[in-house]
Amino acid sequence: MKMHVRKNDKVVVISGNDKGVKSEILEAHPxxxxxxxxxxxxxxxxxxxxxxxxxxxxxxxxxPINSSKVMLWCETCKKGVRPSYRFREDGAKVRYCKACDSEL
Structure with a gap:
């Protein structure tokens, strides 16, 4: 299963008892x-x-919780965002925020 988050990412919980909590991912199980x-x-x-x-x-x-219950946290937008992907000039694939167009 392809996941939109990785270890050490800052995320916000979007549903459940801990809704709204901003924290980081300790482990990911794809x-x-x-x-x-x-x-x-x-x-x-x-x-x-x-x-x-x-x-x-x-x-x-x-x-563990389901990965669909968390969203990536954007520091510039100060909210949970959907990541998108693009390639830099050096050929590295990076994630960026769709809302503010900043690199995550």
């Missing part, structure tokens, strides 16, 4: 079509002690 966004979709996981030295604990961690 085969599943999901992304792991920092401080978004926090779940509680109960860990059981597996060794004598370990303690049982309750851990809060991020869970």
């Amino acid at each position: 085969k599943k079509g999901t992304v792991l966004v920092k401080d978004v979709n926090i779940v509680t996981k109960h860990l059981k002690a597996s060794k004598n030295a370990m303690k049982s604990e309750i851990v809060k961690m991020e869970a």
Whole structure:
């Protein structure tokens, strides 16, 4: 599955309980079509002690969300935008904002 976002991109969540949160992507899973966004979709996981030295604990961690629930954040527009692609003079393919025509 082709994804419009990558690791370390600044994104804004557009639907769900965390709607409107601006954060960055920690991991991207293109085969599943999901992304792991920092401080978004926090779940509680109960860990059981597996060794004598370990303690049982309750851990809060991020869970993946569908990549369609996030939009790329444009710093110049200050909003979520749809990226488009073009080639620079040096031949590199870059993403740019359709709204303000700035490079992302």
